[in-house]
Amino acid sequence: MxxxxxxxxxxxxxxxxxxIAAPDPNTPYIGAKAGWSHYFDLDFTDAGENNFSRNHLGAGAFGGYQFTPNIGVEVGYDWLGRANYSLKDEYTGKYTGQGLYATGKFSYEVVHDFDVYTRLGVYGWRSSNRVTDVAQGRDPKLVGRYNSTGVSPVFAAGVEYALSPSVATRLDYQYVPNLGKSRDIGMKPDNGMLSVGLSYRFGQGAPAPxxxxxxxxxxxxxxxxxxxxxxxxxxxxxxxxxxxxxxxxxxxxxxxxxxxxxxxxxxxxxxxxxxxxxxxxxxxxxxxxxxxxxxxxxxxxxxxxxxxxxxxxxxxxxxxxxxxxxxxxxxxxxxxxxxxxxxxxxxxxxxxx
CATH class of the missing domain: 3.30.1330.60 (OmpA-like domain)
Structure with missing residues (x-):
């Protein structure tokens, strides 16, 4: 020889x-996530608000495109959970939040196969509020179903670990303010979601001809x-x-x-x-x-x-x-x-x- x-x-x-931990340049990826969704800073129009269930299971799906090892874009859908609440022992309600986001994703490799990242962008949300009259001595009666839509900024930060060139797991915290309009549904809560995700990266490790x-x-x-x-x-x-x-x-x-x-x-x-x-x-x-x-x-x-x-x-x-x-x-x-x-x-x- x-x-x-x-x-x-x-x-x-x-x-x-x-x-490296980040996907190869010019490749797409998809993934799913689930975790803890928390509502806070509710801004109820009725000061008698109480017993709002703030913590719920959140879930979502996302996809993105990596332009360079450090810069990409990501879009996704989030289900933020349904919260029950009561007002003055006279009314009960069910608040639901969900949304679509589009963000830029900026990564930095700390050590081999391990990145930290941040996501910044816009969040298109839809919130709904179902109110029922439950005052003592009266049969429960649906007062109304109210919906609100709008756009808020979204901020997120997380860590990502490459299990293999094609599969990665992530821990992500996302914050979205004002998911509602007081004049439409009587509240505008903020939301923070801590989730664990798994993604699949297409076209990784393919050698150049x-x-x-x-x-x-x-x-x-x-x-x-x-x-x-x-x-x-x-x-x-x-x-x-x-x-x-x-x-x-x-x-x-x-x-x-x-x-x-x-x-x-x-x-x-x-x-x-x-x-x-x-x-x-x-x-x-x-x-x-x-x-x-x-x-x-x-x-x-x-x-x-x-x-x-x-x-x-x-x-x-x-x-x-x-x-x-x-x-x-x-x-x-x-x-x-x-x-x-x-x-x-x-x-x-x-x-x-």
Missing amino acids: KLTKISAAILLAGLTTTV VVAPTLTPVPETKKFNLRSDVLFAFGKSELKAEGREALKQLFSELQRIDPDEGKAVVIGFTDRIGSAQANQALSERRAQSVVNELIGLGVPANLIEARGMGAQNPVTGSQCDNVSPRSALIECLGPDRRVEIQVTGLKTAESEM
Whole structure:
């Protein structure tokens, strides 16, 4: 088996193995939720209000579209529950709240697979109030059914955890003020709903089409570049679990290298952030981690070695000189953080992987 095959497999694996908590860009999702719905700040027009049942089961369904890993839109329907109440022991009522919302959703990944988010937007609600006369000495009599519709702002915040690339669970708190008009139904309560939800994300993890290269006779030295960010977390030298598993699967069927085919050198590079001494040590550790993984997959130890070059030979040049803050600079310098695999002494290349 040619060393060219192994080098190409490493390159393809590095380009296609990455998982984050937020959905992939330009993908839709759907979900459902249920939890605790609480009415408060009722603003009854009748000061004799009492015995309003404020806590109820709430439920809903939602769907959204993720434009980027951090920005999306979400729409949904909520059933906020039916509340019973009494007035002066003369009347009883049943208040019902429900609504449709449209919000922007803004996410931030705290740790791998775990996001915090906020939702802001508008809430179109429909509230109804059914009033019955139950005064002592009289038979219960329906006074009337009253409805009210309107639009209020909606605010929500929550946390979301990716159980898998396609399935996520969330804990969400949502607040909507003034779900009613006093002149229509005699009250305008606020509502807060704490819910647990489950969502399904479409189109996750689908790799971009890869055009297989046409291999021609290989010169004495051939180079393959792999972005360090694909295999390592920023500032770390341990291979990510998903990267290690992908490499294991890709190489499980590969044969050992023919010793006559040559030698491979794995060279680690860092960006310029940090001291020269720290970057040199990090580049050496990263290169050695890749070498150890390849040896564990069957590459003979005498045919591969690790080298570290620190922040030398950056590929970004001066394009990041005026970039700030630090998070933007880290992203800009991403191409400088790389692992280069140099294969020397190869005689021929094969056309199949």
